[in-house]
Amino acid sequence: MKIAILGTRGIPANYGGFETFAEECAAGLVARGHRVTVYGRPRYVPRGVRTHRGVRLIVLPTLPWKYTDTVVHTFLSVLDAVFRGYDAVLICNAANSVFAWIPRLAGTPVAVNVDGIERLRRKWNRLGRAYYRLGEYLATRFPDVLVTDARVIERYYLERYRAESVFIPYGATVEKPRGRDALDDLGLAPGGYLLYVSRLEPENNAHVVIGAFERLRTGRRLVLVGDAPYAAGYIASLHATRDPRILFPGAVYGERYRQLQAHAFCYIHATEVGGTHPALIEAMGQGNIVVVNDTPENREVVGDAGVLYARNSADALRQRLQDIVDRPGEYAALKAAAAGRVRDRYSWNSVIDEYERLFRRLSRG
Numbered sequence: 001m002k003i004a005i006l007g008t009r010g011i012p013a014n015y016g017g018f019e020t021f022a023e024e025c026a027a028g029l030v031a032r033g034h035r036v037t038v039y040g041r042p043r044y045v046p047r048g049v050r051t052h053r054g055v056r057l058i059v060l061p062t063l064p065w066k067y068t069d070t071v072v073h074t075f076l077s078v079l080d081a082v083f084r085g086y087d088a089v090l091i092c093n094a095a096n097s098v099f100a101w102i103p104r105l106a107g108t109p110v111a112v113n114v115d116g117i118e119r120l121r122r123k124w125n126r127l128g129r130a131y132y133r134l135g136e137y138l139a140t141r142f143p144d145v146l147v148t149d150a151r152v153i154e155r156y157y158l159e160r161y162r163a164e165s166v167f168i169p170y171g172a173t174v175e176k177p178r179g180r181d182a183l184d185d186l187g188l189a190p191g192g193y194l195l196y197v198s199r200l201e202p203e204n205n206a207h208v209v210i211g212a213f214e215r216l217r218t219g220r221r222l223v224l225v226g227d228a229p230y231a232a233g234y235i236a237s238l239h240a241t242r243d244p245r246i247l248f249p250g251a252v253y254g255e256r257y258r259q260l261q262a263h264a265f266c267y268i269h270a271t272e273v274g275g276t277h278p279a280l281i282e283a284m285g286q287g288n289i290v291v292v293n294d295t296p297e298n299r300e301v302v303g304d305a306g307v308l309y310a311r312n313s314a315d316a317l318r319q320r321l322q323d324i325v326d327r328p329g330e331y332a333a334l335k336a337a338a339a340g341r342v343r344d345r346y347s348w349n350s351v352i353d354e355y356e357r358l359f360r361r362l363s364r365g
Contacts, residue, residue: 001034001035001087001088001359001360001363002034002035002037002084002085002086002087003026003029003034003035003036003037003086003087003088003089003090003359004036004037004038004039004081004084004086004088004089004090005022005025005026005036005037005038005039005089005090005092006038006039006074006077006078006081006089006090006091006092006096007039007070007074007077007091007092007093007096008021008022008038008039008040008092008093009040009041009043009044010022010038010039010040010041010044010045010057010059011023011026011038011040011045011052011053011055011057012045012046012049012052012253012254013253013254014044014251014253015044015251016199016278017115017170017277017278017279018092018093018113018115019044020278021092021170021171021278022038022092023038023052023053023055024171024348024351024352025171025348025351025352025355026038026053026055027052027053027054027055028348028349028351028352029352029355029356029359030053030054030055031054032352032356034356034359035056036054036055036056037055037056037057037058037084037086038052038055038056038057038058039057039058039059039060039073039077039080039081040057040058040059040060041059041060041061041062041064041069041073042059042061042062043064045057045059058077058080060073060076060077060080061073061076062076066123066229066230067127067128070093070095070096071095071096071098071099074091074093074095074096074099075099078091078099078102078103079102081103081108082102082103082106082108086103086108087108087109087359087362087363088108088109088110088111088358088359088362088363089103089108089109089110089111090110090111090112090113090147090355090359091110091111091112091113091143092112092113092115093113093114093115093118093135094112094114094115094118094132094135094136094139095118095131095132095135096112096135097112097114097135097136097138097139097142097143098134098135098138098142099142100112100138100139100142100143101142104142104143104144109144109145109362109363109365110142110143110144110145110362111143111144111145111146111147111166111358111359111362112139112142112143112145112146112147113147113148113149113168114135114136114139114146114147114148114153114157114165115149115153115274115275116150116153116273116274116275116297117136117153117156117273117274118132118135118273118274119132119133119136120203120273121201121203121273122201122202122203123201123202123203123230123231136157136160136161137161139157139163140157140161140163144362145165145166145358145362146163146164146165146166147165147166147167147168147358148165148166148167148168148275149167149168149169149170149275149276150167150169150275150276150297150300150301151167151300152275152296152297152300153165153275153297154167166354166358168351168354168355168358169276169345169346169351170275170276170277170278170281170346170351171281171346171347171348171349171350171351171352172278172281172282172284172285172342172346172347172348173282173285173347173348174285174286174287174339174342174343174347176262176286177255177258177259177262178255179255179259180259180263181255181256181259182252182255182256182257182259182260183259183260183263186223186247186249188221188223188247188260188263190263191263191264191265192220192221192265193220193221193222193223193247193264193265194213194220194221194222194223194264194265194266194267194268194321195223195225195260195261195264195265195266195267195268195283195288196209196222196223196224196225196226196267196268196269196270197225197226197257197260197261197267197279197282197283198225198226198269198270198271198277198279199226199227199228199231200224200226200227200228200231200234200235200238201228201231201234202231202234203271203272203273204226204270204271204272204273205270205271205272205293205312206224206226206238206270207234207237207238208270208312208313208314208317209222209224209268209270209314209317210222210224210238210241210243210246211314212314212315212317212318212321213243213245213246213318213321214241214243214246215318216318216321216322216325217322217325218245218322218325219245220245220265220325221245221246221247222243222245222246222247223247223249223260223264224238224246224247224248224249225249225250225251225252225257225260226250226251227250227251258282258286261282261283261286261288262286262287264283264286264288265289265325265328266288266289266290266291266321266324266331267280267283267288267289267290267291268290268291268317268321269283269290269291269292269293269298270293270312270317271293271295271298272293272295272311272312274297275297276297276300276301276346277297277298277301280292280298280301280302281301281342281346283338284301284302284305284306284338284339284341284342284346285338285339285342285343285346286339287335287336287338287339288335288338289306289307289324289328289331289332289334289335289338290302290305290306290307290334290338291306291307291309291317291320291321291324292306292307292308292309293308293309293311293312293317294308294309294310294311295311302338302341303341304337305334305337305338305340305341306334306338307320307324307331307334
């Protein structure tokens with residue numbers, strides 16, 4: 001099949017979960033003999049790179065502003081895709097569902113992966129939230145298939161819009177990375193740090209994690225991995241901490257990112273918005289003790305293989321972390337449980353299986 005994935009920033013993945021998904025899914029499909037194109041933006045795709053892991057890359061311009069970056073680029077990508085003769089198109093992000101009718105008008109079947117309930121993110125103003133609400137609704141009308149990556153989000157669309165969706169979760173790997181270059185460069189020892197990974201935006205609650213850690217009795221460090229393009233003020237407030245144990249390495253990807261995941265003492269997941277969060281599954285796949293903000297989406301992912309703390313509570317998080325620091329042996333069994341849960345439910349092979357079946361069904365009408 002000839003397949004296009006659009007609506008992300010592009011690959012090689014160097015931004016977030018959709019980009020990692022686009023890379024792993026596209027490369028997996030190419031390995032099975034399909035021809036896959038991923039559309040990207042100039043700021044995120046290295047200059048001159050037009051193939052990656054066998055995937056064709058098409059780089060198109062955009063207007064790099066918070067409210068136009070995604071939709072302008074996706075609109076141009078959809079227009080380009082109409083003339084490429086794809087057997088199926090996957091559009092990522094509910095904000096882009098407004099364009100799903102265009103390929104269909106040209107006879108190309110379309111699926112939209114909506115991600116989480118993006119309108120709940122605090123970075124959006126009233127207009128942004130209204131647009132995402134419209135995007136949710138149009139995702140139930142314009143594409144041939146609506147895709148959700150969490151059962152919680154599947155139920156949301158069914159209950160709110162009476163719209164059925166195809167559930168396909170996010171994937172992760174349980175293979176351990178080689179080397180410790182990332183740790184050496186940051187002056188870290190295996191097991192000597194607690195890890196947090198996310199875009200540094202308010203609803204991902206890095207400030208809650210910092211507030212909890214500042215009162216934690218431990219000689220270990222806290223490593224907060226991440227960045228965000230439109231949150232300079234919030235990021236500055238995080239860097240204002242006076243705790244010398246806290247380290248901000250910025251965004252880290254690829255093998256170095258996996259090294260940090262694999263050698264952490266434990267992993268803290270504090271997000272409150274979204275569907276299945278890639279960083280959480282990846283941390284579980286690397287056999288971490290995961291300490292997780294108690295939201296329905298996060299609870300769905302960890303099951304009984306992690307530690308929950310009361311939603312958005314710095315004090316509850318501190319208490320959980322202190323107990324893990326003081327009695328690590330009591331929590332050691334969660335490491336194997338987390339890796340096993342990913343192996344059973346969130347392997348990339350099974351995710352690619354599901355998308356391959358979806359694209360075959362779409363291409364056959």
